Amino acid sequence: MMSAPWARALACAATAAAALFFVHGASAAPAARQTTTTTADQQLVAHGRELYLTGCSSCHGQDATGTVLAPTLVNVGAASASFFLTTGRMPAAQPLPYQPPRKEPAYDQADIDALVAYVATLGSGPPVPNVNVASADVPAGGVIYRANCAACHQAAGAGGALSYGQYAPNLHDSTAQQVVEAIRIGPGQMPVFSPAVISDQDANNLAAYVQYLRHPDNRGGLNLGGTGPVPEGLVALVVGLGGAIFVCVWIVGRRRHATD
Ligand code: HEC
Ligand code: HEC
Numbered sequence: 242m243m244s245a246p247w248a249r250a251l252a253c254a255a256t257a258a259a260a261l262f263f264v265h266g267a268s269a270a271p272a273a274r275q276t277t278t279t280t281a282d283q284q285l286v287a288h289g290r291e292l293y294l295t296g297c298s299s300c301h302g303q304d305a306t307g308t309v310l311a312p313t314l315v316n317v318g319a320a321s322a323s324f325f326l327t328t329g330r331m332p333a334a335q336p337l338p339y340q341p342p343r344k345e346p347a348y349d350q351a352d353i354d355a356l357v358a359y360v361a362t363l364g365s366g367p368p369v370p371n372v373n374v375a376s377a378d379v380p381a382g383g384v385i386y387r388a389n390c391a392a393c394h395q396a397a398g399a400g401g402a403l404s405y406g407q408y409a410p411n412l413h414d415s416t417a418q419q420v421v422e423a424i425r426i427g428p429g430q431m432p433v434f435s436p437a438v439i440s441d442q443d444a445n446n447l448a449a450y451v452q453y454l455r456h457p458d459n460r461g462g463l464n465l466g467g468t469g470p471v472p473e474g475l476v477a478l479v480v481g482l483g484g485a486i487f488v489c490v491w492i493v494g495r496r497r498h499a500t501d
Pocket of ligand 1: 298322325331332335337338428
């Protein structure tokens with residue numbers, strides 16, 4: 242049996258709902274929701290455009306169609322804006338020709354969302370990808386990495402020099418999201434890898450493999466903070482050889498003691 246307060250509350254809610262339905266008509270609720278999201282989207286884009294005009298238009302132009310200082314942002318897509326802003330590459334410190342380095346993002350996530358929303362209105366282009374590494378196949382990602390990425394970024398993701406003074410950066414700070422954005426947009430000299438070449442699932446596997454490269458399984462004994470073979474070898478030599486000498490001295494000392 243339903244208790245009296247519950248029954249009263251239910252009856253009251255039902256009356257209120259009926260009254261709303263009566264006042265607004267059957268389609269009122271969905272229509273209202275739609276208007277709210279559109280307004281929120283419009284506000285986000287408007288805020289993004291404001292940020293764009295103050296922080297980006299000096300290089301990319303008032304209408305974002307590009308200038309001699311920076312390329313057009315028409316049809317670069319939300320993925321490009323997200324990649325260049327979350328990796329701190331934009332706003333750049335210098336105009337073209339320039340390879341902006343990765344740095345701390347200049348904007349917080351809310352402002353990045355607004356700028357991304359604004360750039361997305363400038364035409365088509367890849368959307369911000371949905372990346373999910375939870376159930377990714379890391380070894381399968383490794384196969385794709387070695388076939389498509391290692392030539393420029395090196396087997397361990399340390400990066401390397403390219404032609405015309407450009408370089409493939411190291412991937413040790415790249416988030417899974419940024420890895421998939423990078424392959425879909427092909428920043429700078431990097432080629433674009435469309436979903437026809439690397440499927441969305443393979444992109445997840447690849448992103449998981451790049452995360453794995455940050456802390457690969459340590460199969461070589463004691464890890465000295467990944468400082469590399471030369472310092473680690475030096476430590477091994479000093480500690481190992483020093484230890485061996487110490488043991489020899491100790492044995493000889495004991496022998497002397499025994500023969501005394
Ligand atoms: C000092 C000039 C300068 C400023 C300011 C600047 N940019 Fe850029 N932007 C560049 C240059 C140069 C490139 C080309 C970089 C490259 O090729 O790697 C670029 C590239 C880009 C790209 C990639 C375009 C593509 O072809 O995929 C995006 C997106 C972008 N900028 C967004 C922005 C946004 C958003 C802002 C403002 C927050 C901004 N930029 C401010 C100079 C600038
Ligand atoms: C032809 C050389 C080349 C190949 C092949 C290549 N990249 Fe790149 N990659 C680059 C260059 C150059 C940049 C820097 C672009 C810029 O901002 O100017 C870059 C940037 C990146 C970044 C951004 C790094 C950061 O955090 O700053 C990621 C992630 C990345 N690449 C992943 C990949 C993956 C994954 C593959 C394989 C599917 C790949 N790249 C293949 C040249 C290459």
